[in-house]
Amino acid sequence: MKILFISPTGTLDNGAELSGVQLMSYLTSCGHNVTNVFPTNHHETFQKYSHELSEIQVDPYPISSLSWWWPDAPNSKNYEQDILAADFQSQINDIRQLISSKEIELVISNTVNVFTGALAAASEEVRHFWLIHEFPFGEFEYYASKIPLIEQLSDAVFAVQGELYRELENHFSDTGKLHSFVPFTHLKKVDLQTGVATRLISIGKLSERKNQLELVKTFHQLESDDLELVFIGGWDEDYKKKIDNYIQENQLTNIEFKGYQNEPWKFASEKDICVFTSSLEAFPLVYVESILNAVPVIISDNPGHMSVKEVFDAGEVYPLGNIEQLELKVKNILSDYVFYKEKAKSAQECAQNEYTVEKCSQTILNSITEIPYSQKPLTSLSFLLGLDLEEFLKNNLFEKSIRVYFERETSGFSENDSITLKLNNKGSISFPITSDVKSIRLDFSEIRSILQLDLVDSDNYEIQTNAHRYKEMFVFDNIDPQLILIPKETINSISLSYIYYPFHSKGLQQVMESHYDIRKSRDNLRSELFELERQHQSVIQSKRWKIATKLINIFRRNS
Known part of the structure; x- marks a missing residue:
């Protein structure tokens, strides 16, 4: 059978992923053809994760995304709703195409936190299983209200055996859909170190x-x-x-x-x-x-x-x-x-x-062959799910503009003293300036973005901004992008050319990834410095150090 997994993180630092890799490995050993969809990320285990999938004959399929989990899930990134909706539509489109091209027969979502696979499966009318590792309270209480939808989008739901399974029995209207499983981890034989002390x-x-x-x-x-x-x-x-x-x-x-x-x-x-x-x-x-x-x-x-x-x-x-x-x-x-x-x-x-993996996975393995497909109410709305939006988003979704405000000798920035210019993905603008203008503020569309700017006679201006600046690049990681130009001498007009990358565009993602790598290296160095300082303090405060210091001082006094 051709099975598609939707994985939580694409990393090897959590139990759901570790047990998911073991389950995929077991399914391939049973003769199933398995593909795994997961988000691209910067985690240190990402490359090892992809390598392990290849080692167990699972086809890896990473997807670039802004947010992989439900928007209200813990640690979800805070983007504008319209941008998130567009990104999720793109993910659903990718997964639907994968289901169609690979003739997938079963989709398995390996955490309650992902939902795009369930929507794609309903749209393509293939079976969907949901594996739940999380309790509907505490950190993940947000999903309790989604359980009726989870039921509708699933042919079977598997909850971790024990307290979680018993808890979810109280939330499901159709407990016949609810099954239990035990997450399995394969532990390599490790000879523990010989310990000197406990x-x-x-x-x-x-x-x-x-x-x-x-x-x-x-x-x-x-x-x-x-x-x-x-x-x-x-x-x-x-x-x-x-x-x-x-x-x-x-x-x-x-x-x-x-x-x-x-x-x-x-x-x-x-x-x-x-x-x-x-x-x-x-x-x-x-x-x-x-x-x-x-x-x-x-x-x-x-x-x-x-x-x-x-x-x-x-x-x-x-x-x-x-x-x-x-x-x-x-x-x-x-x-x-x-x-x-x-x-x-x-x-x-x-x-x-x-x-053993056989005993832990038996309920899932049996269900693969025994539980049939059931019609989902959402299937009739499949035409709304999974549009290929990249070019549409780039050019049409947002009404992009530049609002130009003027601060004068007698008045501050005001809506009544401003002009609005169209903001394209690439272009140039020019507008006249009167002699009483002290500064000019450019407000861009309220979208996180990058602006590559070429300002004519830029040396004639002091530039203030709420962006992170890298030479001619202005990275706006907030939803109120502003640029203030303060002329150093009297000018008659302002002319500039630009390239504009909304946050969802691939160009921006590439720049932000480079910025992320730099920040990560800086943070790692800070952590290493702190650890060295802590070890230094530990040494100089130890009894051996204090005794040695006293002995040295004695020898110094007697020499």
């Missing part, structure tokens, strides 16, 4: 939802000079700053950030304790991996953690937010590590027997 480790991206600051505060409470805390994973910049500030304010040492790692378990040792403090998960695969690696683990009692514990019965549980109880759990394991290590090894043996 450490606390946390694997996963640092974020508000992952709640690692709770672990840092617990580490602070423990007040142990010998204990180390190691974070393995990337981070959200704002949340990392919050953790860094706490570490600095409390002068904490023995905390290490290793950043994103392709194989994080290579950095774990046989004497470590895993601690996962997330406020909400669905079926966290990193918790499963700790069980398969026989590492003693402490988890918060969020619904996703409890779903995993329901399957494997492994790990110690503390009430989310209760630092005193988490501290107690850590102390218990530290005081009798051999006992807890043996418990972890017993859980590992059971998990290895039960946790």
Whole structure:
């Protein structure tokens, strides 16, 4: 069967993608022909993601997009609604063409956060399955109101087994469409490092939802000079700053950030304790991996953690937010590590027997052959979905104009003292200036854009703008693009030529991608500098350093 996956992120830093890759691999091994659609992105795992798809004989199909998730989903980019609508139409068009050209028989959306595949499948009258990894409350509560539409656009919906499945049973009007599955992660055999001392480790991206600051505060409470805390994973910049500030304010040492790692378990040792403090998960695969690696683990009692514990019965549980109880759990394991290590090894043996891709994917595999196509109400409106809008958008969708305001000796900028000129994608403008004009403000259409400007006699003007300026390029990343020209001497007219790139155009995307790469390099250097400063502080505040410094001072005085 020819199957098309719609993936969440096109990266390898989240459980939905990791389990999705394993499911696609299993389907190809069963003889199915699989294509995967995902958004192009700048993540450090993007190239590896595409390579892994090729390795498992899955045809990768990246799509350039402004926003991939529902507009009201968390972390969605804030663009104007008309631009977003146009971009989603373009995505639907690409997916519809792919369904048609590859004769796709089933579309699978591998997160509740994507919807363009469901609309494309309904338009092309092919089956659609929705895999849901997210709870309809907390971070993803936005989708609760969309569940009736999700039902209508699906032939089957698969929710992660356990708490999430039971929660969604209360939301579905037709529970016959709702099925459960277990996300599967393939864990390569890893020989854990030989540990010298027991450490606390946390694997996963640092974020508000992952709640690692709770672990840092617990580490602070423990007040142990010998204990180390190691974070393995990337981070959200704002949340990392919050953790860094706490570490600095409390002068904490023995905390290490290793950043994103392709194989994080290579950095774990046989004497470590895993601690996962997330406020909400669905079926966290990193918790499963700790069980398969026989590492003693402490988890918060969020619904996703409890779903995993329901399957494997492994790990110690503390009430989310209760630092005193988490501290107690850590102390218990530290005081009798051999006992807890043996418990972890017993859980590992059971998990290895039960946790297989065949068992985890069986409900989905059976449904591929058993569940038929059902007519969708939206199919009759398919002619509205998936227009090829690139040229139309470029030339017709927005009424583009330049509003020119004049500030005079006797009055400021005013609507009553302005002119409106047509703004094309490329062109030139010229208008006269009277002697009493102090400055000229050019307001462009309220769209994020780039303006490539060639101003005649530009040395005769002071230029003020709310754009990011790169030589002759003005990057307007806000919806109120302005340019103010202040003549240095008396002038009779202004003439300029320009090339205008609205945000949706490919030209702008290429420039913004280059700008993004520069900013990312700068941010990485800042993070490295902070880490070096933290390590320096850790060294000079250590007991060994203080003793060595005292000895040196003694020798200096006696020499």
